[in-house]
Amino acid sequence: MRKFLFNKNNYGYIFIIPFFASFFIFLIYPVFYSLYISFMQYDGISPAVFVGIDNYKRLITDKFFIKSVINTWRIWLVGFIPQMIFGLGLAYLFSRFRIKGRNFFRALYYLPNLMTAAAIGALFGMVLGRKSGAVNQLLIKIGLIDEPIFFLGSPVWSSTAVSAIQWWMFFGLTIILFMAGIKAIPETYYEAASIDGASSWDAFWRITLPLLKPIMIYVLVTSLIGGMQIFDVPFTITKGPVIEIGGPQKSLLTMAVYMYNTAFNYNNRGYGAAVAWALFLIIVIFSILIFYFLRNKDYGRRGNRK
């Protein structure tokens, strides 16, 4: 032992032991256990029975699973596109122009991101209520509608509402991330462009946007990873008396909600684990696609210039 500790680099092992013990026991082992159990029929009580790839075969024909995939993508995309537009646009304006109260606005826009998503879901479940909801009361008061809209009773409205909440919770974070990216772009690029007679509109498209690519990939991938796992808001927003888990016509049944329901409400652990692995595969495949296409294009363009 003494000899081992005589080499200072061996302390590296000692320092990482607690972290990696916890890492392998609480993170890696459960992931592989989930993989193992996804080939089993297991209800949590009686012994697990090996069923091969039956659980995965079932995924392809399970209309609720397919619906959950579509729902998750719809919720993510409808929220993500405006989140990118607002994030980029405002980050550019905040960085390139002197705007009074910039830090105040930015902090306020970011605030919803920190909130307990379960509480936000519960809050919007009430704010979007049919008669008691503030949104309907406001729309009626200013005369935009005569009859209250039953937001959480309609599949299209409730899915769009969850997207809007996601936008509301994340566009402020996107502004901060893009502002950090813009700050890293040397001021001289803009000066040079200005001397060449480029307008600020040109500067945005020709300088800011291309140089923000790494940050854009980062935002896209982290948002995809988070968006595919969306659970708290769709789970809590529909806990009203009329609406069951999954929302009207299962429009809020996301992959994560379906996984939770299958594994822990119906105690079908094996199939639930298979749903989780499918969710993971979707994340991996699309993350790789994003890296591949966005990175590759960049190199291609550089190659052409030579």
Added chain:
Amino acid sequence: MKENSILDKKSKKFFKDFRLGVVFLYILLIILAIVCAAPFYVMIINATRSTSQINSGLSLLPGKYLVDNYIEMQDYQNIWIGFKNSIIVTVPSTLLAAYFGALTAYAFSKFNFKGKKILFAIALATMMVPIQLGLVGYYQLMRGVGLIDNLLSLILPSIANVSAMFFIKMYIDSNVDDSILEAARIDGSSEFYTFNKIVLPIAMPAISTISILNFVAYWNNLLYPLILINSLGKFTLPVYVSRAAGSYNQYLGAQYLSVAIAVVPVIIFFIFVSRWIISGISEGATKG
């Protein structure tokens, strides 16, 4: 940029348009600010109104039913138990993530040992893993060791917080000089002493930034307690709030109040630490 150009007709027109644009921009910014704040305002106002008042229409002024709503809320469930349990889970989780994250980050940054690169790469790769992936396995593991319905099951995994480790490592890489460590060694400082008394204080800005973000993340966690905890006395705050949602719809005021109890402390917390949070996220994004 435009100020440099000669004021011909075109630029005069531009400036006129520009001024209009500025007005339009501020209107947009203010509308967005209202959109961000309004739900919280409605929440606080409605927490002080009776259910029939809430049903009958919008109000910008608070009502007089705060105490009644509080009694109704507490009749259904004592939300302060959730508050207490959240603190019991969140504080040790944040501290464990910070200390062991920093210790591991230091080892990765300043020591050379076999397998270092592979271990680091494996740790980073798990940032793509959705929390649902290990859920069934983690539940079975906790059942095996008898930690179901025990708050410890929510605290233990925080020893290995990969994003904290990664964030602190970036900071140690560029801010802890090898010569200080050598000097400490020559003075006879033990390796643990060097870490605790020299590295930790230098890395403190990064540790506190990531700890603020971790604190919020642990505080907000719903899925794990929902699955691992099954008695009312041990639920954390997000579970209490999600139980409250819809379960006593005839008492809307009480429901708004229970959401407010979960949300208002985070708003107050944010007012104090917003600067660190925003600069911390910016640093994390550009360095990562």
